[in-house]
Amino acid sequence: MAEIVQINACDITCEFEMEISKKIKEFWIGTSYPGTDKPQCSYEESYLEILGEVPILITAPHAVPHDRGEDKLKEQDDNTYLLVMEICKNTNGNGLIALKPLADPNKLSTSLRKINPPVWKGTKEVSFFLEAERVVKSRNIEFLLDIHGMADSYEDSAVVGTNGAKGKDLWADKLKAHLRQNGVKTSIDFTRTLVGKRHDFSGGDFVRNIFIPGLQVEIERTHRKCNDIQASTGWPKSYLAFYKSCFRKEMDLYKLEVFKQEQSRTNTDSSKWDTNLSQI
Numbered sequence: 001m002a003e004i005v006q007i008n009a010c011d012i013t014c015e016f017e018m019e020i021s022k023k024i025k026e027f028w029i030g031t032s033y034p035g036t037d038k039p040q041c042s043y044e045e046s047y048l049e050i051l052g053e054v055p056i057l058i059t060a061p062h063a064v065p066h067d068r069g070e071d072k073l074k075e076q077d078d079n080t081y082l083l084v085m086e087i088c089k090n091t092n093g094n095g096l097i098a099l100k101p102l103a104d105p106n107k108l109s110t111s112l113r114k115i116n117p118p119v120w121k122g123t124k125e126v127s128f129f130l131e132a133e134r135v136v137k138s139r140n141i142e143f144l145l146d147i148h149g150m151a152d153s154y155e156d157s158a159v160v161g162t163n164g165a166k167g168k169d170l171w172a173d174k175l176k177a178h179l180r181q182n183g184v185k186t187s188i189d190f191t192r193t194l195v196g197k198r199h200d201f202s203g204g205d206f207v208r209n210i211f212i213p214g215l216q217v218e219i220e221r222t223h224r225k226c227n228d229i230q231a232s233t234g235w236p237k238s239y240l241a242f243y244k245s246c247f248r249k250e251m252d253l254y255k256l257e258v259f260k261q262e263q264s265r266t267n268t269d270s271s272k273w274d275t276n277l278s279q280i
């Protein structure tokens with residue numbers, strides 16, 4: 001059983017964010033990490049679950065190092081947990097954040113590891129996915145936004161991933177447009193390196209497998225950075241402005257859209273998304 005820490009979105013304070021930050025940073029590794037954190041067969045799963053009133057779920061599965069079935073863990077997407085907490089706080093949304101290293105729900109290469117093979121075979125067996133599915137069902141979540149980090153070596157500052165995601169046409173263009181309006185150069189599904197080489201985003205197993213509409217958003221480090229000195233007196237203003245202006249507005253648009261859909265909806269069963277999936 002996974003250990004779950006719960007908090008209401010409206011109860012998240014700066015002190016609480018600092019406390020979570022301290023816990024999570026104990027596990028952080030760098031790109032040149034020698035790999036003493038060996039992959040395990042299974043993990044002591046621990047998550048922060050944020051409870052909100054608005055039926056959206058914001059996730060940060062890569063807040064900590066994660067196991068992709070390869071011979072060492074992949075480093076974390078720094079500070080994505082902060083984005084999730086801040087978006088939840090500002091939209092009264094639900095959130096799920098990994099607090100300890102875990103099996104990656106997003107990209108698994110289980111055949112690569114010959115020694116100490118993992119017990120999970122695919123996304124749907126990974127604990128983070130199962131917890132997210134539980135939250136989606138028990139809290140009637142209608143939309144998932146999966147937050148990730150992206151290197152700073154690309155032309156764009158954010159990429160919205162729609163790979164197989166349900167409801168993608170409804171949200172991807174709007175999110176891109178809104179991020180762009182706020183000065184964040186954003187593209188959908190691919191970007192280019194600084195020398196113009198095309199880079200496709202091929203991940204997204206998590207968003208693809210969950211049965212509600214969802215998008216994966218990759219955000220470059222510049223828009224996620226936050227140093228400890230600034231943190232002790234509150235998060236940097238520019239950082240706060242970024243998610244407030246981008247995601248808050250996007251979630252307001254989302255709520256409006258859901259309201260409109262509610263007006264014309266006859267079938268309230270969640271299987272409606274399966275019908276949509278077969279059309280994509």
Ligand SMILES: [Zn+2]
Nearest residue numbers: 062077148149
């Ligand atoms: Zn990631």
